[in-house]
Amino acid sequence: MAKHTLSVLVENHPGVLSRVAGLFSRRGFNIDSLAVGVTENPDISRMTIVVDGDDYTVEQVSKQLNKLIDVIKIKQLDKTDSVSRELALIKVAATTSTRSEIIQIVEIFRANIVDVSKNTLTIEISGGSSKVAALEDMLRQFGIKEIVRTGTIAIERGNKYIKANNNEEE
Amino acid sequence: MKLTGAQAIIKALELEKVDIIFGYPGAAICPFYDSLLDSAITHVLTRNEQGAAHAASGYARVTGKTGVCVATSGPGATNLITGIATAYMDSIPMVAITGQVSSELIGRDVFQEADITGATAPFCKHNYLVKDAKALPRIIKEAFHIASTGRPGPVLIDIPIDVQNKEISFAYPESIDIKGYKPTYKGHSLQIRRIADAIAKAKAPVICAGGGVINANAAEELIKLAEKLRIPVTTTLMGIGAIPADHELSLGMLGSHGVYSANYALHNADLVIIMGARVADRAIGTASKIAEKAKIVHIDIDPAEIGKNIGTSIPVVGDVKLILKELLETAVKGNADEWMESIKRIKKEHPLKHRDGEEGVAVKPQYLLSMLSDMLDRDSIITTEVGQNQIWAANHFKVKKPRTFISSGGMGTMGYGLPAAVGAKFGAPRQKVVAVCGDGSFQMSMNELGTIKQHKLGVKIIIFNNSRLGMVRELQKNRYCGRYSQVFLEDNPDFVKLVEAYGFTGERIDSDSQVRDALGRFLADDRPYLLECIVDPEEPTL
Ligand SMILES: Cc1ncc(C[n+]2csc(CCOP(=O)(O)OP(=O)(O)O)c2C)c(N)n1
Numbered sequence: 001m002a003k004h005t006l007s008v009l010v011e012n013h014p015g016v017l018s019r020v021a022g023l024f025s026r027r028g029f030n031i032d033s034l035a036v037g038v039t040e041n042p043d044i045s046r047m048t049i050v051v052d053g054d055d056y057t058v059e060q061v062s063k064q065l066n067k068l069i070d071v072i073k074i075k076q077l078d079k080t081d082s083v084s085r086e087l088a089l090i091k092v093a094a095t096t097s098t099r100s101e102i103i104q105i106v107e108i109f110r111a112n113i114v115d116v117s118k119n120t121l122t123i124e125i126s127g128g129s130s131k132v133a134a135l136e137d138m139l140r141q142f143g144i145k146e147i148v149r150t151g152t153i154a155i156e157r158g159n160k161y162i163k164a165n166n167n168e169e170e
Numbered sequence: 171m172k173l174t175g176a177q178a179i180i181k182a183l184e185l186e187k188v189d190i191i192f193g194y195p196g197a198a199i200c201p202f203y204d205s206l207l208d209s210a211i212t213h214v215l216t217r218n219e220q221g222a223a224h225a226a227s228g229y230a231r232v233t234g235k236t237g238v239c240v241a242t243s244g245p246g247a248t249n250l251i252t253g254i255a256t257a258y259m260d261s262i263p264m265v266a267i268t269g270q271v272s273s274e275l276i277g278r279d280v281f282q283e284a285d286i287t288g289a290t291a292p293f294c295k296h297n298y299l300v301k302d303a304k305a306l307p308r309i310i311k312e313a314f315h316i317a318s319t320g321r322p323g324p325v326l327i328d329i330p331i332d333v334q335n336k337e338i339s340f341a342y343p344e345s346i347d348i349k350g351y352k353p354t355y356k357g358h359s360l361q362i363r364r365i366a367d368a369i370a371k372a373k374a375p376v377i378c379a380g381g382g383v384i385n386a387n388a389a390e391e392l393i394k395l396a397e398k399l400r401i402p403v404t405t406t407l408m409g410i411g412a413i414p415a416d417h418e419l420s421l422g423m424l425g426s427h428g429v430y431s432a433n434y435a436l437h438n439a440d441l442v443i444i445m446g447a448r449v450a451d452r453a454i455g456t457a458s459k460i461a462e463k464a465k466i467v468h469i470d471i472d473p474a475e476i477g478k479n480i481g482t483s484i485p486v487v488g489d490v491k492l493i494l495k496e497l498l499e500t501a502v503k504g505n506a507d508e509w510m511e512s513i514k515r516i517k518k519e520h521p522l523k524h525r526d527g528e529e530g531v532a533v534k535p536q537y538l539l540s541m542l543s544d545m546l547d548r549d550s551i552i553t554t555e556v557g558q559n560q561i562w563a564a565n566h567f568k569v570k571k572p573r574t575f576i577s578s579g580g581m582g583t584m585g586y587g588l589p590a591a592v593g594a595k596f597g598a599p600r601q602k603v604v605a606v607c608g609d610g611s612f613q614m615s616m617n618e619l620g621t622i623k624q625h626k627l628g629v630k631i632i633i634f635n636n637s638r639l640g641m642v643r644e645l646q647k648n649r650y651c652g653r654y655s656q657v658f659l660e661d662n663p664d665f666v667k668l669v670e671a672y673g674f675t676g677e678r679i680d681s682d683s684q685v686r687d688a689l690g691r692f693l694a695d696d697r698p699y700l701l702e703c704i705v706d707p708e709e710p711t712l
Contacts (some may be wrong), residue, residue: 068350
């Protein structure tokens with residue numbers, strides 16, 4: 001099964017998130033991640049949903065989502081034609097002997113250290129999910145205390161926009 | 171114009187040309203009921219909120235208008251749920267209005283608080299929790315629009331009591347702008363041309379008509395098309411009435427509970443034209459097998475139905491009436507005379523049959539239903555319950571017109587038929603309305619006898635009494651080695667005495683020889699009448 005990224009414009013109403021989430025569980029679709037935030041228009045939010053499934057499932061997900069009155073527009077993003085990012089905060093154990101090694105790794109990944117304590121470092125990383133996974137992998141040896149991740153967000157490359165009224169291109 | 175929220179709801183209902191609502195009051199909906207006193211809208215007090223929802227659904231099916239039901243918060247609202255879900259599965263236009271506890275108390279589990287918008291989200295086309303009284307006119311306008319357009323369905327509006335009491339300046343919006351709701355009506359012309367080409371080439375075409383044909387008021391176009399192109403028509407349970415049962419091109423109902431000729435046609439066709447049907451398991455359980463053999467055309471107003479249960483070679487999204495009109499202009503008859511001959515032969519070789527009932531022991535429901543349809547006018551309405559009674563009625567009562575066969579198809583809700591008959595009778599007061607019930611189902615909604623009495627409704631009731639939950643008994647016989655579990659209703663009440671307590675006439679018969687005279691008495695006037703028919707518990711469904 002492949003991962004598919006859907007960019008979904010919805011009315012910025014209370015209850016929309018539960019309708020969307022409810023639809024996924026009700027119809028037996030698997031959500032890999034879901035990120036939601038308001039758009040440049042405060043009445044409209046954008047959800048980026050990563051779905052696990054075959055083409056039939058993704059088509060069904062899109063069609064069923066489209067039936068929700070609060071859903072304004074759906075576009076499936078092409079992997080090569082879009083940029084996607086996720087953000088993770090990783091709290092890792094750090095001793096005087098491991099601290100500098102961790103900092104080196106962080107630099108290689110162009111990640112940031114956002115909090116320091118006597119025995120932990122908290123690292124912020126953003127990037128495609130494989131980059132985040134790779135850093136996680138590298139840090140595991142030191143002892144990861146906690147990870148917090150956003151879902152993936154994605155945007156089309158170049159002069160394309162997904163707007164409430166129509167797909168625009170300049 | 172200054173109005174309270176409650177007055178605004180009533181005003182909006184009047185502007186939506188609602189003249190009847192079905193409901194049940196309670197504290198959280200009292201402001202609404204108070205304002206209702208100043209309106210000309212008829213209110214039908216049912217005996218349970220579920221009955222109100224089913225009655226609204228029966229009314230909607232018969233009239234084509236949006237049915238309206240009303241309940242209070244908490245248990246009133248939750249009692250509506252089965253009715254809402256039943257309407258949702260069958261795509262019936264309905265607006266349900268519920269009272270809710272005061273806005274500032276929501277979420278605190280106060281008396282009679284229930285999250286009804288949360289609970290009904292899976293069974294509603296859309297729902298609203300109204301937080302701001304000023305939004306009421308817009309929301310009600312949207313609700314009726316959403317319920318009745320595109321693929322119809324129920325919409326629920328939950329209105330806290332403080333919102334009902336709040337004063338607003340009322341202006342009803344003229345237009346609607348819902349960004350995420352723009353149903354497609356006109357079918358793609360190129361696709362319609364492709365259907366015409368497929369028909370011209372087909373050697374063995376069949377039409378499969380579903381409830382969408384009835385919802386779209388497209389029966390006339392369907393019949394014209396079938397006649398012009400000489401294509402036989404089978405229907406789903408929801409599509410019954412789309413073509414008269416006595417029409418030469420009608421094959422009857424398809425599916426696991428359908429008739430031989432309909433299923434034969436479906437499985438031997440080279441072109442299957444599905445319209446306004448969602449290819450559910452009971453109708454077309456072998457979708458992939460059929461699609462292997464035949465080219466599939468699927469016409470539906472809901473794009474999500476296309477490709478959901480059956481692979482399609484020619485999909486068309488849109489209003490089936492408009493699409494059929496366009497198709498009628500272009501399509502020409504193919505070369506399927508041989509196929510028609512074989513279909514006619516199959517139909518003759520495999521008629522619906524049944525033995526006679528045993529004198530003094532049992533009535534044959536098939537015999538009674540077939541006679542009943544001969545004795546009733548063509549526009550008479552029957553509603554059914556669920557179980558064997560439903561399938562007997564679907565196959566043996568010859569339905570002649572759309573919107574005259576009212577039955578819970580998708581949900582198979584026992585307790586639907588009697589309250590649906592109440593709604594149907596209000597929707598069509600001059601037509602005869604007969605509720606066909608099993609003894610089990612009847613007892614799920616027999617409280618609605620009170621509604622029938624209070625409103626002096628001439629609803630006719632037939633009970634096929636086999637002292638069993640017949641269809642489940644049959645299932646246990648065939649699939650569970652006859653290990654019967656909880657299907658006996660042997661201590662049934664005396665149904666005749668029961669209706670006599672309501673002041674109705676009741677009569678019990680137990681042989682076919684009594685049927686004709688009993689039906690004569692049953693149909694003689696326009697008063698409630700119950701005809702209890704003793705049926706052999708071993709009587710099979712098919
Ligand atoms: C609300 C509800 N509960 C349970 C069922 C399962 N069910 C389907 S048919 C049936 C038996 C119906 O018995 P009866 O109304 O006497 O009709 P008969 O089959 O005997 O004609 C039952 C219990 C149902 N369809 N609906």
